[in-house]
Amino acid sequence: MLxxxxxxxxxxxxxxxxxERKESFKPVKGAVEEAICAFANALPGSNLPGVILIGVSDRTGTPTGLAITDExxxxxxxxxxxxxILPFPIISVYKAPLAGQEIVVVEVEPSHDPPVRLRNRVCxxxxPRKGTASRDEERVLNERRRSWDGPFDQRPVHGTTLEDLDLNLFKQEYLPSAVTPEVLRENGRSLAEQLAALHLASPDAVPNVTGLLILGREATTYIPGAYVQFVxxxxxxxxxxxVDRKELRGPLPEVLRRMDDITSAHIHVATTVAGATxxxxxxxxxxxxxxxxxxxAVMHRNYETSNAPIQWYWFSDRIEIHNPGGLFGRTTPDNFGKPGGNDYRNPNVAAALxxxxxVQRFxxxxxxxxxxxxxxxxxxxxFKFETSSFAVIVRARP
Known part of the structure; x- marks a missing residue:
C-alpha cells in the first residue's frame, strides 16, 4: 500500500x-478496465505496479470531491x-487521503502470466502510447512468461506435441469463443502462436496442462486423474x-456436456394434477x-499431486461429489461461497471454461x-472440507 x-x-x-487519473468511475469504467489490463501486461518491463487514482483530475492532479462509498x-x-480481464489481474483497491479529501487508489501488479486480455484485447x-499490442509486442509478453513460475495448469507437459490436442475443437469452438471475429480476420499468427497467446501451450509449441485438459484427446495419459467417475x-x-456406471474422459468441454446429459437423464420429475388441466x-x-x-469440481480440483478422479456418486436419497484437493489460497471454511472468498487453483482452466x-460469472x-x-x-x-479433499452432498427434495 502506498x-x-x-x-x-x-x-x-x-x-x-x-x-492514470480518473475524475469519476462509472462513466469511464471501460477506461479503468483498459488501464488495469495495460498495467498488468507491463510491457516496458519495469516490474513496478501501475497506479490508478479515481476521484482525481487528470489536468491538475487534485481531488474532484467524488463520494467514496463502500459500494x-x-x-x-x-x-x-x-x-x-483474463488471466485475473492482481489489484489492491483502497481509500486514501489527498489534499484533505478522499480518493480511491487502485494498485495493479505486473502479471506473471502475460499476455493479459480485456475482452480478448491485449491492452x-x-x-504515452495506449492501445492494443501488436504481434511483436504480444510475442515479447509471451516470451516474458517463460521466466515466471506460474500455476500448475500453466506448466508445459514435456513429451507432448500439438498432435495430442484436438485442433479442430480449438479452431471451431475455442478460438471463435476467445477471439473476436475482427481479430480473427486480421490474424496472421500460426496455430502454435495462437495456442501460446491463449495460454494453452508454451511459446515453443508444447501443450501445457490447461491445453491438455481443454483440448487433449486423452489427457489421462499425462494427467492420470483427469477424468470423472460416475456411479x-x-x-x-x-x-x-x-444401476449405472461411467468414466468420463476427453476434452473438458465434452466431459461437461456429458455430465449435463447424465444429470438430466437421472433426475426424476414428479407430476401432480390440480384440477382438470x-x-x-x-x-x-x-x-x-x-x-x-x-x-x-472440475475447475478447482487438484490435478498436480492426485491421481484420483472426481467421484460423482448418485444414491437413492442424495448426490455426493468428492474432489481431490482441499480449499485453496485465501478460501477458508468461513468465507467459502461468500463475496471475496473465492480463489483459483487452476486459473487458466477457469478462464478457458x-x-x-x-462459467457465467466467477x-x-x-x-x-x-x-x-x-x-x-x-x-x-x-460442504465437507479436508486437507487434501473436498466434498459436497445434495439431498433429494423431500
Whole structure:
C-alpha cells in the first residue's frame, strides 16, 4: 500500500506514465478496465505496479470531491473477478487521503502470466502510447512468461506435441469463443502462436496442462486423474446394486456436456394434477445446482499431486461429489461461497471454461447452487472440507 506522501507525488506528477487519473468511475469504467489490463501486461518491463487514482483530475492532479462509498469500492474491486480481464489481474483497491479529501487508489501488479486480455484485447501502455499490442509486442509478453513460475495448469507437459490436442475443437469452438471475429480476420499468427497467446501451450509449441485438459484427446495419459467417475446406486449405500456406471474422459468441454446429459437423464420429475388441466413438475434435484457444483469440481480440483478422479456418486436419497484437493489460497471454511472468498487453483482452466460459456460469472457458482436448491425445495448443499479433499452432498427434495 502506498504512503500518503507517495500518493500525493504520483497525483502531482502529470508526466508519469505509471499513473492514470480518473475524475469519476462509472462513466469511464471501460477506461479503468483498459488501464488495469495495460498495467498488468507491463510491457516496458519495469516490474513496478501501475497506479490508478479515481476521484482525481487528470489536468491538475487534485481531488474532484467524488463520494467514496463502500459500494464504489466494491464495484471497482469486482473488476478483478468479472471475467472481462483474463488471466485475473492482481489489484489492491483502497481509500486514501489527498489534499484533505478522499480518493480511491487502485494498485495493479505486473502479471506473471502475460499476455493479459480485456475482452480478448491485449491492452498495453508504452510511454504515452495506449492501445492494443501488436504481434511483436504480444510475442515479447509471451516470451516474458517463460521466466515466471506460474500455476500448475500453466506448466508445459514435456513429451507432448500439438498432435495430442484436438485442433479442430480449438479452431471451431475455442478460438471463435476467445477471439473476436475482427481479430480473427486480421490474424496472421500460426496455430502454435495462437495456442501460446491463449495460454494453452508454451511459446515453443508444447501443450501445457490447461491445453491438455481443454483440448487433449486423452489427457489421462499425462494427467492420470483427469477424468470423472460416475456411479448410480439403487439405494442409499455403496453396497447397494449399481444401476449405472461411467468414466468420463476427453476434452473438458465434452466431459461437461456429458455430465449435463447424465444429470438430466437421472433426475426424476414428479407430476401432480390440480384440477382438470394444471400440472406441477417438481424435479428431485435442480439441474442448475448440479451443473454449478460439478463444474466447480472440475475447475478447482487438484490435478498436480492426485491421481484420483472426481467421484460423482448418485444414491437413492442424495448426490455426493468428492474432489481431490482441499480449499485453496485465501478460501477458508468461513468465507467459502461468500463475496471475496473465492480463489483459483487452476486459473487458466477457469478462464478457458469462462470463455467457452460454462462459467457465467466467477465466484457465483456456489451461491447460485444454494439458491437453486432453495428454490426447488431441496435442503441446502452440505460442504465437507479436508486437507487434501473436498466434498459436497445434495439431498433429494423431500
Amino acid at each position: 504512503t500518503t506522501q507517495q500518493i500525493a507525488e504520483l497525483a502531482a506528477d502529470l508526466e508519469s506514465f505509471r499513473v 464504489l469500492l466494491r464495484e471497482i474491486t469486482d473488476i478483478r473477478s468479472s471475467g472481462n 498495453i501502455r508504452v510511454g 448410480r446406486f439403487d439405494g442409499p449405500d455403496m453396497t447397494d446394486p449399481i 394444471l400440472e406441477r413438475r417438481s424435479p428431485d434435484y435442480p439441474l442448475a445446482a448440479m451443473q454449478q457444483l460439478l463444474r466447480n 469462462y470463455l467457452l460459456g460454462f 465466484g457465483w457458482g456456489i451461491p447460485n447452487a444454494r439458491k437453486a436448491c432453495h428454490d426447488n425445495g431441496n435442503p441446502a448443499p452440505e
